[in-house]
Amino acid sequence: MAREVKFRQQWSENPGSPPPFAQPAVQLGEENMAEDANAVESLWEEVRELSLGNSVERLDSPPSSLDFLRRFVSANKPCIISNAVSHWPALSLWQDHNYLTRSLSDSLVSLHLTPDGRADSLVPLSSGSLCFASAHVERVPFPRALQFVLDSSSRKSEGASTRDPSIAYLQQQNDCFREEYSALSGDCDPHIPWATEALGCPPEAVNLWIGNHLSETSFHKDHYENLYAVVSGEKHFLLLPPTDVHRMYIRDYPAAHYSCDLEGGKFRLEMEEPARFVPWCSVNPYPSPETKKVEVSKFPMYFNGPKPFHCTVRAGDILYLPSMWFHHVRQSPDERGCTIAVNYWYDMQFDIKYAYFNFLQSIHHRPRSSRNRLEDLDEDADEDEDE
Amino acid sequence: MAREVKFRQQWSENPGSPPPFAQPAVQLGEENMAEDANAVESLWEEVRELSLGNSVERLDSPPSSLDFLRRFVSANKPCIISNAVSHWPALSLWQDHNYLTRSLSDSLVSLHLTPDGRADSLVPLSSGSLCFASAHVERVPFPRALQFVLDSSSRKSEGASTRDPSIAYLQQQNDCFREEYSALSGDCDPHIPWATEALGCPPEAVNLWIGNHLSETSFHKDHYENLYAVVSGEKHFLLLPPTDVHRMYIRDYPAAHYSCDLEGGKFRLEMEEPARFVPWCSVNPYPSPETKKVEVSKFPMYFNGPKPFHCTVRAGDILYLPSMWFHHVRQSPDERGCTIAVNYWYDMQFDIKYAYFNFLQSIHHRPRSSRNRLEDLDEDADEDEDE
Numbered sequence: 070m071a072r073e074v075k076f077r078q079q080w081s082e083n084p085g086s087p088p089p090f091a092q093p094a095v096q097l098g099e100e101n102m103a104e105d106a107n108a109v110e111s112l113w114e115e116v117r118e119l120s121l122g123n124s125v126e127r128l129d130s131p132p133s134s135l136d137f138l139r140r141f142v143s144a145n146k147p148c149i150i151s152n153a154v155s156h157w158p159a160l161s162l163w164q165d166h167n168y169l170t171r172s173l174s175d176s177l178v179s180l181h182l183t184p185d186g187r188a189d190s191l192v193p194l195s196s197g198s199l200c201f202a203s204a205h206v207e208r209v210p211f212p213r214a215l216q217f218v219l220d221s222s223s224r225k226s227e228g229a230s231t232r233d234p235s236i237a238y239l240q241q242q243n244d245c246f247r248e249e250y251s252a253l254s255g256d257c258d259p260h261i262p263w264a265t266e267a268l269g270c271p272p273e274a275v276n277l278w279i280g281n282h283l284s285e286t287s288f289h290k291d292h293y294e295n296l297y298a299v300v301s302g303e304k305h306f307l308l309l310p311p312t313d314v315h316r317m318y319i320r321d322y323p324a325a326h327y328s329c330d331l332e333g334g335k336f337r338l339e340m341e342e343p344a345r346f347v348p349w350c351s352v353n354p355y356p357s358p359e360t361k362k363v364e365v366s367k368f369p370m371y372f373n374g375p376k377p378f379h380c381t382v383r384a385g386d387i388l389y390l391p392s393m394w395f396h397h398v399r400q401s402p403d404e405r406g407c408t409i410a411v412n413y414w415y416d417m418q419f420d421i422k423y424a425y426f427n428f429l430q431s432i433h434h435r436p437r438s439s440r441n442r443l444e445d446l447d448e449d450a451d452e453d454e455d456e
Numbered sequence: 457m458a459r460e461v462k463f464r465q466q467w468s469e470n471p472g473s474p475p476p477f478a479q480p481a482v483q484l485g486e487e488n489m490a491e492d493a494n495a496v497e498s499l500w501e502e503v504r505e506l507s508l509g510n511s512v513e514r515l516d517s518p519p520s521s522l523d524f525l526r527r528f529v530s531a532n533k534p535c536i537i538s539n540a541v542s543h544w545p546a547l548s549l550w551q552d553h554n555y556l557t558r559s560l561s562d563s564l565v566s567l568h569l570t571p572d573g574r575a576d577s578l579v580p581l582s583s584g585s586l587c588f589a590s591a592h593v594e595r596v597p598f599p600r601a602l603q604f605v606l607d608s609s610s611r612k613s614e615g616a617s618t619r620d621p622s623i624a625y626l627q628q629q630n631d632c633f634r635e636e637y638s639a640l641s642g643d644c645d646p647h648i649p650w651a652t653e654a655l656g657c658p659p660e661a662v663n664l665w666i667g668n669h670l671s672e673t674s675f676h677k678d679h680y681e682n683l684y685a686v687v688s689g690e691k692h693f694l695l696l697p698p699t700d701v702h703r704m705y706i707r708d709y710p711a712a713h714y715s716c717d718l719e720g721g722k723f724r725l726e727m728e729e730p731a732r733f734v735p736w737c738s739v740n741p742y743p744s745p746e747t748k749k750v751e752v753s754k755f756p757m758y759f760n761g762p763k764p765f766h767c768t769v770r771a772g773d774i775l776y777l778p779s780m781w782f783h784h785v786r787q788s789p790d791e792r793g794c795t796i797a798v799n800y801w802y803d804m805q806f807d808i809k810y811a812y813f814n815f816l817q818s819i820h821h822r823p824r825s826s827r828n829r830l831e832d833l834d835e836d837a838d839e840d841e842d843e
Contacts, residue, residue: 108818116811135522139656143530144807204643269526420531424503424699425812431495432819 097148099353109315113375115310125308125380125388128176134266137389142267142294145391145422147308149380153387158220159256160385163300163409166215169253173211177251179212179241182209183327184336186236186283191322192338198303198320201322201347202338204238205329211250213278214239214374219406222281235329246275246411253277257411258453261296261387264378264415268294286398288317293414299382302408303401307354308378309425311393316370316435318351354397369433382410392417393426408433489554491636496702496821499550500762503699512536512695513777516674521653524776529654529681532652532778532809534695536767540774541685546643547772550687550796556640562600565636566628567594567601570714573623573670573722576610578709578736579725588709588734591625592716601626602666606793609668617618622716626666632794633662640664644798648774651802655681659800666796673785675737680801682777686769690788694741695765698780700811702821703757705738741784757821769797779804780813 118121126148132140141148154160162168181188181204188204209217217237228233245256260272273293292309309316324345329336352371357363365372377397382388386404390396400408417423513535523827528535541547549555567576598603604624606701612773636643647659660680677698684691696703697776739758743751752759765786769775770802772791777783787795804810 108815112811112819115814116808120805120807135525138522138525138530139654139805143525144805146807189544193638214585266522269522281680312808312810312815418526418531420507420533421503421697421699422809422812423693424499424506425809425816427502428495428499428699429815431498440811450774 070255090413101436109429109432110374112429113311113316115445117375119392120144121146121310121378125378127151131263131387134263137263138267141389142391144333145311145393147378147380147391147394148389149382150387150389152273152385153261154257155385157257157298157300159253159409159411159437160302162256163253164403164405166405168430170212170215173250174210174287176213176249176252177208178211179245180209180217180238181205181238181240182207182217182235182329182331182336183422186238186281187285187287188238188240189289189349190287191287191351192355194338196340197321199351200338200340201349202323202325202327205235205327205336206241207331209331209334218279218281222283222402236281236283238281238284240276242274242276242414244274244276246277252278256299257275257300261298261413264294264296264389264413268415270389270416272296272415274414276412276414277409277435280400280409280411281407282400284400284408286396288352288354288395288397290393290395291414292417294392294417295388296413296415297382297388297390298411299384299386299388300409300411301384301405302403304382304410305382305385305399305401306378306382306388306390307397308380309395311395311422312429313374313395314426316352316368316374317395318368318371319430320351321346322349323347350395393423464597468520471743481736490728496816496819497761499699499816500703504762507531508533508697508765512765514538516776518583518650521650524650525654528776529778532698532780534765534767534778534781536769537776537777538776539772540648541644541687542772544644544685544687544797546640546687546798548645550640551790551792553792557599557602559639559767560637563598563636564595565601565626566596566632567596567604568592568625568627569604569716569718569723570592570625571622572669573625574672574674575627576623576676576736577672577674578738578740579712581725584710586738587712587725587727588736589712592622592714592723593628593717593798594718596718602794605666605668609670609789609793611667623668623670625668625671627663629661629663629801631661631663637664641742644685644687648685648800651681651776651800655802657803659683659802661801663799663801664796665785665799666794667789668794669787669789671787672797673783675739675741675782675784677780677782677802679779681779681804682775683800683802684769684775684777685800686771686773686775686799687796687798688771688792689790690770690771691775691795692786693765693767693769693775693777693785693786695767696782698782698809699816700761700782701813703739703755703761704782705755705758706735706817708733710734737782765838780810 126146128148128150129138129152131150131153132148140146143392183202183204188202190202191199192202194200214237217235218239221237241249244255259275265271288307288309324339324341324347325338327336328339352368353364354371354377380388402408513533515535515537516539518524518537518540519535527533570589570591575589577589578586581587601624603628604622608622628636633644646662650660675694675696711732712725712733713728714832715726716723739755740751741758741764744795762796765773789795
């Protein structure tokens with residue numbers, strides 16, 4: 070009889086035993102906008118309570134393709150897989166920079182140069198308004214490019230000079246691992262077998278990333294399922310689910326490019342002509358002590374809402390970074406001064422989840438609460454929650 | 457270079473090449489409510505354009521578990537699988553009613569009796585308001601119960617009498633196939649192997665349904681992944697995705713039960729005491745010619761919005777009816793006068809899709825358009841779109 074009651078309740082949505090978190094439809098009336106706003110904030114909490122929990126799940130070994138698809142891809146939920154790529158020759162071979170420079174002695178690779186390590190980030194113009202600035206990119210022989218990354222790290226540590234201000238980051242999200250770095254292809258798996266099986270297609274792009282402790286990527290999302298493998302050093306991710314889109318304060322910014330000469334000339338920031346506008350996340354999650362108060366008051370939904378998911382991905386680990394998740398990335402270098410990672414972008418499905426996301430994004434929302442969490446911020450700043 | 461442009465556009469959401477159907481965030485201002493309303497209607501269209509298409513996909517043979525999970529469960533998208541259960545002994549054995557009555561000669565089964573074939577449906581009270589009426593349910597030996605289903609069909613065809621008005625439907629959504637009908641368990645697979653593998657668990661309930669041409673189930677949704685196999689006759693489904701929740705006009709109705717004696721006494725409709733309210737879909741998709749105009753004007757979002765998905769599931773077919781989809785069911789009997797089906801309820805994941813659904817349901821929405829599609833209705837009424 071208990072069983073019968075259970076099934077009937079499911080069937081008829083008996084309000085005596087509602088499914089978890091079922092919400093009654095908002096009634097007609099003048100309060101609708103306020104109630105819709107509450108609905109947005111309830112969504113932030115609910116997706117955590119229902120599905121995501123408070124931290125990124127860590128698996129001890131690669132999941133089966135079915136398990137990965139069911140528990141993570143379908144649920145649009147991240148996970149970290151420990152020791153997922155420990156078998157790659159890259160894990161040991163790439164510790165030796167001589168091996169890398171020998172293997173790639175003839176390869177031209179894309180070197181990204183910025184004054185501060187931040188490419189694709191928001192930069193203030195002299196007018197005080199912000200632009201979306203891309204790095205100066207130059208194709209350079211790999212041995213020299215790697216030296217730039219290592220030098221720019223140590224130079225910056227010793228204090229920047231005006232003559233030689235550039236921070237170098239080796240990266241290019243255009244399938245660069247299979248193109249610019251093809252000489253290294255034998256050192257990593259060409260794809261992640263259980264992910265390829267789950268997603269039903271080979272990766273659309275494979276990218277290599279060699280940065281130093283100053284390299285930082287601002288909050289953004291990608292329209293790919295992302296399998297992110299760390300080979301050396303550590304990557305530190307801040308993650309927010311797509312349900313939290315309003316907390317990112319996505320605004321249109323005019324596009325600009327850095328320009329400099331390779332030998333340490335000064336950077337020029339050039340606005341694109343004709344003007345082009347790029348929608349980008351406005352939030353810097355790590356404001357300086359001087360700007361923190363202003364940033365918190367400008368972006369209260371980010372700073373006062375549920376904490377973002379922090380996670381650290383170590384050498385040998387893979388992070389599954391689901392499509393549409395907002396992510397901010399920093400890194401800790403290995404003992405030789407750099408962080409090396411390879412990521413696999415697989416096509417995402419543009420299914421009901423994507424339609425819901427677009428709907429959510431199109432809903433106007435202003436924060437309900439203006440309480441300030443400045444005190445908490447200080448405590449949380451360096452916390453990693455997946456440990 | 458084309459490739460680079462492609463990847464950079466994905467990365468930065470270059471507005472020169474937006475992802476399909478990306479919608480800009482609604483601007484601040486007094487128009488927000490109207491714009492949010494448009495967002496709801498855009499969602500109805502977008503999920504069809506992105507993912508669902510205009511009809512239910514029909515597969516020639518069972519999919520692999522991975523394919524099923526990726527293309528249908530994860531995408532929350534229905535499909536019909538032809539000849540999915542043609543190998544069941546039930547397909548031939550159950551054509552013979554003597555076989556059924558012999559096998560179940562000692563079994564007590566749950567017989568649902570209503571005046572019109574509609575259980576769990578909205579019924580007008582003498583006050584003119586509606587209640588949610590459940591069938592009179594009685595445990596009856598199977599041979600007699602089956603005779604009721606067959607007799608009530610033919611009786612109704614000859615015109616109802618006041619003395620003997622009941623329409624019988626053999627069903628009980630409490631795992632009845634494995635309990636009341638366990639004597640038949642060898643005639644069907646105990647679960648659907650590729651679905652069990654995909655969903656990672658055995659079915660939570662298996663139900664048998666034996667109805668006649670008058671049996672009808674009103675629009676509702678279940679919190680289960682549903683694999684619905686037809687053994688004899690045909691089932692006709694109208695389906696609406698969860699994104700269309702506002703079009704169902706879910707309202708709270710007071711619960712009532714039919715009561716009658718088995719030998720054809722009159723039905724009494726008894727309100728539950730203490731009063732209990734059941735949220736239920738208000739729309740009857742097949743109003744009578746006399747009430748059509750009124751119904752269309754009461755439920756314009758249903759009748760003026762995108763057409764529901766029609767599909768017919770034939771003997772040997774399985775319909776995958778995803779969790780949270782609204783469905784309305786009618787049936788055509790086999791030559792012996794009944795329709796027999798077995799359905800498998802698997803636990804659903806309460807993941808980001810469910811959180812999005814609850815959010816959507818909590819958003820107030822009133823229709824933008826009041827145009828009337830009465831003319832189209834006449835054309836569409838008996839159309840099946842999956843052929």
